[in-house]
Amino acid sequence: MSQSEPRASAPSGPPTPTGTVLEADSLCVFRGDRLVLDGVSLTLHAGDAMLLTGPNGAGKSTLLRVLAGLRKPDSGQLTWNGQSIFDDRAAHAERVAYIGHQDALKPGLSVSENLHLFTRPGADLSDALEAMDLRALADLPARLLSAGQKRRTALARVLLAQAPLWLLDEPSLGLDSAAITLLGRAMAAHRARGGILIATTHVPLPLDNTCALDLPGATDPRPFGTFEGDYA
Numbered sequence: 001m002s003q004s005e006p007r008a009s010a011p012s013g014p015p016t017p018t019g020t021v022l023e024a025d026s027l028c029v030f031r032g033d034r035l036v037l038d039g040v041s042l043t044l045h046a047g048d049a050m051l052l053t054g055p056n057g058a059g060k061s062t063l064l065r066v067l068a069g070l071r072k073p074d075s076g077q078l079t080w081n082g083q084s085i086f087d088d089r090a091a092h093a094e095r096v097a098y099i100g101h102q103d104a105l106k107p108g109l110s111v112s113e114n115l116h117l118f119t120r121p122g123a124d125l126s127d128a129l130e131a132m133d134l135r136a137l138a139d140l141p142a143r144l145l146s147a148g149q150k151r152r153t154a155l156a157r158v159l160l161a162q163a164p165l166w167l168l169d170e171p172s173l174g175l176d177s178a179a180i181t182l183l184g185r186a187m188a189a190h191r192a193r194g195g196i197l198i199a200t201t202h203v204p205l206p207l208d209n210t211c212a213l214d215l216p217g218a219t220d221p222r223p224f225g226t227f228e229g230d231y232a
C-alpha cells in the first residue's frame with residue numbers, strides 16, 4: 001500500500017433497479033458422481049449481500065459458478081427478475097462480475113492494460129485504480145505483482161464491469177488489512193447502488209447486514225442449507 005490514503009469512495013456505476021431479484025430454487029449439482037449441491041435455494045434483492053461459508057469441498061465455488069451462468073445445475077431453477085438466466089446466457093454474463101480463486105491476469109500486460117480489457121462503457125479506469133490503491137503499480141507488468149497486488153487488480157476489474165451482480169470467490173485472499181478496508185468500501189458502494197453481492201469466505205469480511213448460507217459438505221449429516229430471506 002502507498003503512504004497516501006486512497007479516496008474513500010469506490011467508482012460509481014449505474015444504479016440497479018430496486019425491484020431486482022436473484023432467485024435460486026432447489027439447485028442440485030453433481031461433480032463426478034458426487035452430489036455437491038443438494039437443493040440449494042436463495043432469494044436476494046437489490047442491495048443484499050450473502051456470504052457462502054462451509055468447509056473445503058462443500059461446494060461454495062461450484063455454487064458461485066452456477067450463479068454466474070458458467071455451469072448449468074443438474075436440476076433446479078435460477079432466475080433474474082423471474083427469467084431463467086439460461087434463457088440468455090450472454091445477457092446474464094453482462095450483469096455478472098465474477099472472480100474465482102485465480103486472478104486470471106495476462107502476465108505480459110501491465111495492470112492498466114489488464115484492466116482496460118475489462119472496462120465497460122461508463123466505467124473509469126482511473127477511479128478503479130484509485131479505489132484499489134493501484135496507481136503506483138499501473139504500469140507494472142502483471143507477472144511482477146505480488147499475490148495481494150494481483151488480487152487488488154482482479155477486484156479493480158470487478159469495479160470496471162459495471163455489473164449489478166458481484167460473485168466473489170474468497171475476495172480477501174492475500175489482501176493486507178488496508179486492502180481489506182478498500183474491499184469493504186467497494187462492496188458497500190456497490191450495495192448502496194442496489195447491487196447484489198455473493199461472496200465465499202473462510203474469514204470475516206467487512207460487510208454489514210449480510211445473510212449467510214452455510215454449505216455443510218458431504219461429511220456433515222445435516223441437509224444442505226436453504227436461505228429463506230431472514231437476516232441475522
Ligand SMILES: Nc1ncnc2c1ncn2[C@@H]1O[C@H](COP(=O)(O)OP(=O)(O)OP(=O)(O)O)[C@@H](O)[C@H]1O
Pocket residue numbers: 031032036054055056057058059060061062063
Ligand atoms: N472437475 C471436477 N470434477 C469432479 N469433482 C470436482 C471437480 N471440481 C471440483 N470437484 C469437487 O466438487 C466439490 C466442491 O468443490 P468446490 O470447489 O465447489 O468447493 P468449495 O466449497 O469452494 O471448497 P474450498 O473451500 O476448498 O474452496 C469438491 O468435493 C471437489 O472435489
